[in-house]
Amino acid sequence: MHLDYGFAEARVTGGIPTFATVTAGTDEAGATRGEHLPGQTGVLLTVPGLRPDGQERITVSVTRGARSEIPACRCQRSAGSPVAKSANQASISG
Structure with a gap:
């Protein structure tokens, strides 16, 4: 499934x-928060009915200053243009 949010896209x-x-x-604050997601895997991937098997993962790749690789933003943000591209992947099994 592909979801297009304008400023982001998700693929499941x-x-x-x-x-x-x-x-x-x-922005820089969002990039920094994204880099901390892997440390919250247990909390963020808690899903009712899922029996964790230890293979659950969140990986994050942040590329700063790569404007040409940042998805176009359809919304106007008060903070200005995005300064980083964040690619986040979550995987769950069970």
């Missing part, structure tokens, strides 16, 4: 395991 693939990849343009 697989059955079991399931993979979700979110690619977004972000």
Whole structure:
């Protein structure tokens, strides 16, 4: 499944395991928050009915200053143009 948010896109693939990849343009604060997501894997991927098997993962890749790779933003943000591209992938099995 592909979801286009304008400033970001999400792709969800697989059955079991399931993979979700979110690619977004972000400001510096968002890039920093994204880099901390892997440390919150247990909390963020808690899903009712899912029995964790230890293979759950969140990976994040932040590229700063790569304006040509940042998805175009359809919305006007008060903070200005995105300064980083954040690619986040979550995978769950079980």
